[in-house]
Amino acid sequence: MSNPGEETKKEDSTVTGANVPEEEIVESTVAEAADDDSVVEDDPDPVEISIEEQLEKALEEVATFQDIALRAEAEMQNVRRRSERDIENAHKFGMERFLQNLLPVLDSIEKALESSEEDGHAEDDSVMEGIKLCHKLLLDALHRENVEVVDPLGEPFDPTAHEAMTVVEKPDMEPNSVFAVVQKGYKLNSRLVRPAMVMVSKAPED
16 A cells, blocks of 8 residues: 555656756757847838838928919919909999999980070070080090090991991991990990990992
8 A cells, every 4th residue: 555645756757857957947948038129120120111201202202282272372362353353343343333324314315405406496495505504524534434426427337336227338438347335324434324326337239
């Protein structure tokens, strides 16, 4: 019959024999550490790569923002030019509608003067003198506002400023000339407000 103490000693000796000696463990650890150091030395520094990538990205963003700033500045210049042009046109042509409403009054005064001349009224008629004075004052006021009368009698027909009512053969006139003005035209700061209504000559067919 075996002694329990002896069995315990046998088990201890078995376990001790199965364990790896401490010297071998230390050598193995040192070798693994050396291998790890070699791998780290071969790989590039991740910090340096990160900085280079950030710098390149920052430069790209700077270029993008510069382009956006240039486009915004160009757009602002265009807006300023359009605003200045609109303000200038408002000053130059702001009274265009008023002029269009005033022209029928001016036409009526001129028709009255023409009728008085056809009827043979005396030039010293006080009523007609008053009408002539009103007509002159009105024309002077329009002239101060850069309103130009288009009265092309005897001039070549201009389709950009004249509207032909009819075309009549006129052997004694140059073809395509205005031989009668039915209604005068007007311009405001060189812009046509109303074309002149005219009758145009043409050469005989033979």
